[in-house]
Amino acid sequence: MALIVQKYGGSSVADVDSIKRVARRIIETKRKGNDVAVVVSAMGDTTDDLIDQAMSLNSRPPGREMDMLLTAGERISMSLLAMSIYAQGESANSFTGAQAGFMTDTKFGAAHIRAVKPDRVLKTINQGKIAIVAGFQGINSDGDSTTLGRGGSDTSAVALAAALNADVCEIYTDVDGVFTADPRIVPTARRIPSVSYESMLELAASGAKILALRCVEYARRFEMPIHVRSSFSSRPGTLILPEGVDTSSIPNVGTDTPRAAMPAPRAASNER
Ligand code: ASP
Ligand code: MG
Numbered sequence: 265m266a267l268i269v270q271k272y273g274g275s276s277v278a279d280v281d282s283i284k285r286v287a288r289r290i291i292e293t294k295r296k297g298n299d300v301a302v303v304v305s306a307m308g309d310t311t312d313d314l315i316d317q318a319m320s321l322n323s324r325p326p327g328r329e330m331d332m333l334l335t336a337g338e339r340i341s342m343s344l345l346a347m348s349i350y351a352q353g354e355s356a357n358s359f360t361g362a363q364a365g366f367m368t369d370t371k372f373g374a375a376h377i378r379a380v381k382p383d384r385v386l387k388t389i390n391q392g393k394i395a396i397v398a399g400f401q402g403i404n405s406d407g408d409s410t411t412l413g414r415g416g417s418d419t420s421a422v423a424l425a426a427a428l429n430a431d432v433c434e435i436y437t438d439v440d441g442v443f444t445a446d447p448r449i450v451p452t453a454r455r456i457p458s459v460s461y462e463s464m465l466e467l468a469a470s471g472a473k474i475l476a477l478r479c480v481e482y483a484r485r486f487e488m489p490i491h492v493r494s495s496f497s498s499r500p501g502t503l504i505l506p507e508g509v510d511t512s513s514i515p516n517v518g519t520d521t522p523r524a525a526m527p528a529p530r531a532a533s534n535e536r
Pocket of ligand 2: 305
């Protein structure tokens with residue numbers, strides 16, 4: 265049995281129908297015999313909308329209040345996702361970053377993860393339930409909520425996967441993985457089946473918006489395999505692996521079903 269951490273970005277949980285679809289996918293993974301912990305982003309443009317509201321009231325909002333506000337986005341998606349999982353016949357507990365044991369420094373808006381102590385997440389998994397964790401957030405030594413910086417849920421997912429010693433961290437987005445170029449511009453662009461952390465870091469640094477730089481650095485440090493893939497298909501995406509690790513050792517990679525039956529592949533993400 266594998267332990268799989270799945271992260272769903274804002275574009276994968278943009279509305280209630282998407283949440284239902286994601287819940288179904290999580291349940292499928294669980295019913296194949298895997299333990300599953302999920303990290304979720306805020307729905308669609310929620311974070312941007314909250315920032316706009318804050319700025320309309322105060323052009324220099326206090327960092328503490330801003331983080332209090334923004335952590336609410338992920339609480340909405342995590343609890344709705346848990347409810348949808350119950351409605352489809354499995355049990356799930358959702359956790360804020362603090363409840364899931366994400367301890368950070370005190371830098372509001374750009375906090376660094378200092379430690380992850382996922383006791384409650386583990387307990388939930390050991391009870392045969394699905395654990396759902398709010399991405400992008402933690403708690404500092406003063407007991408205040410913090411956020412990790414825009415796009416921080418990817419880092420939350422890898423950090424949780426490392427703390428749980430998971431077999432793979434799957435990052436679900438609205439594109440089919442990492443491509444050799446933007447297929448809208450270069451029609452011959454192909455999906456890269458697997459890539460090293462080093463190459464992925466170069467891609468991230470050169471502006472490829474697939475994964476946050478900090479998330480890839482974190483994965484390299486803990487040698488956590490990442491699978492970037494689309495939540496809109498079951499095709500394999502791109503594996504980001506430590507040197508010498510064989511792609512066949514990674515669980516739940518999916519299958520290349522004939523194109524005709526699947527939505528067209530996309531490579532330009534709407535994710536932030
Ligand atoms: N919701 C946060 C953002 O939009 C975190 C994330 O999506 O990773 O930046
Ligand atoms: Mg987001």
